[in-house]
Amino acid sequence: MDKLYDNLIELVGKENIEKDADMKNHTTFRAGGKAEFLVTPVDIESTCRLYKYLYDNNIKYYFIGNGSNLLVRDEGFDGVIVKFGNNFSDIETDGEEIKCGAGCYLSKVANVAKENSLKGMEFAAGIPGFIGGAIAMNAGAYGGEMKDIVKEVVVINKNGDIKNIPGAEMDFSYRHSKVLDEKYIVISVILSLEKGNKDEIIEEMDRLQKARKDKQPLEYPSAGSTFKRPEGYFAGKLIEDSGLRGYSVGDACVSEKHCGFVVNKGNASATDIINLIKHVQDKVYKDSGVVLEPEVKIL
Numbered sequence: 001m002d003k004l005y006d007n008l009i010e011l012v013g014k015e016n017i018e019k020d021a022d023m024k025n026h027t028t029f030r031a032g033g034k035a036e037f038l039v040t041p042v043d044i045e046s047t048c049r050l051y052k053y054l055y056d057n058n059i060k061y062y063f064i065g066n067g068s069n070l071l072v073r074d075e076g077f078d079g080v081i082v083k084f085g086n087n088f089s090d091i092e093t094d095g096e097e098i099k100c101g102a103g104c105y106l107s108k109v110a111n112v113a114k115e116n117s118l119k120g121m122e123f124a125a126g127i128p129g130f131i132g133g134a135i136a137m138n139a140g141a142y143g144g145e146m147k148d149i150v151k152e153v154v155v156i157n158k159n160g161d162i163k164n165i166p167g168a169e170m171d172f173s174y175r176h177s178k179v180l181d182e183k184y185i186v187i188s189v190i191l192s193l194e195k196g197n198k199d200e201i202i203e204e205m206d207r208l209q210k211a212r213k214d215k216q217p218l219e220y221p222s223a224g225s226t227f228k229r230p231e232g233y234f235a236g237k238l239i240e241d242s243g244l245r246g247y248s249v250g251d252a253c254v255s256e257k258h259c260g261f262v263v264n265k266g267n268a269s270a271t272d273i274i275n276l277i278k279h280v281q282d283k284v285y286k287d288s289g290v291v292l293e294p295e296v297k298i299l
């Protein structure tokens with residue numbers, strides 16, 4: 001363990017490593033255990049070296065962005081969590097394209113699109129993730145998804161090599177992309193948007209933000225929709241039909257406002273959340289025969 005720490009220090013610098021990092025502070029669920037090491041790389045070169053080292057030495061690792069689709073078990077993660085945030089947050093516009101780092105908030109990029117009268121990103125303005133996480137998950141809402149606007153993604157592979165992948169080769173599908181299969185690190189992305197009318201873009205963003213506020217329990221910590229949408233059904237409706245609105249385990253609760261969201265009403269542990277997820281899955285399966293698959297990543 002000390003050897004690992006020494007090697008990490010050499011690779012990324014001591015100031016970029018947190019030992020026993022409380023992952024509550026890095027996830028929107030505000031729950032969960034600790035990571036043995038939380039590393040925040042500062043540049044692409046050291047990230048390439050870090051990834052090659054972790055992979056070649058069989059060290060347990062996981063990449064995160066804003067942690068808005070993530071829950072770390074209370075037992076903790078005995079490995080290295082690598083977080084891509086501020087140091088990867090440059091945004092540049094070039095005509096109808098926006099180039100942005102993996103650590104940019106989607107909302108910030110959507111705002112830049114709006115300011116430049118570029119349409120196509122309105123759907124993403126209210127999703128609380130970073131660009132890297134949104135690419136990995138092919139985040140989407142209200143009929144739009146990242147797949148529609150990605151021209152190219154710059155990634156690092158397990159050998160520590162940088163690759164430019166065209167959007168069409170990213171194997172985007174519902175809440176999935178090649179990033180998850182190949183365990184790529186997303187470094188940056190080029191988005192291709194269209195010239196639009198600024199007032200109309202603002203109007204559409206406001207409409208979607210209002211729809212979110214009206215329907216979603218944004219007043220409580222959560223990871224958004226807890227379950228993927230099962231084909232032909234809505235998770236929230238199935239959960240409601242199973243009589244689970246407001247059902248809770250400890251402070252983990254099926255939202256009264258939107259049954260598709262599990263929320264943390266105070267001090268929920270990751271175990272409370274996981275037990276609630278299991279209970280919901282079992283009850284819905286018993287009542288409807290539909291398998292609910294978690295959308296939230298559980299480490």
Ligand SMILES: Cc1cc2nc3c(=O)[nH]c(=O)nc-3n(C[C@H](O)[C@H](O)[C@H](O)COP(=O)(O)OP(=O)(O)OC[C@H]3O[C@@H](n4cnc5c(N)ncnc54)[C@H](O)[C@@H]3O)c2cc1C
Nearest residue numbers: 065066067068069129130132133134136139140141186224
């Ligand atoms: C209130 C709320 C509303 C939400 N609404 C929506 C919605 O409408 N639509 C939607 O799709 N999602 C929604 N989400 C879920 C979440 O915001 C998205 O999945 C988002 O894209 C996750 O981004 P993140 O940076 O937080 O990723 P994280 O949660 O940190 O990670 C998610 C996944 O991405 C991977 N990942 C993250 N960064 C990188 C990187 N740089 N390189 C490689 N892999 C990476 C992780 O390994 C993990 O598998 C919502 C969440 C909340 C809390």
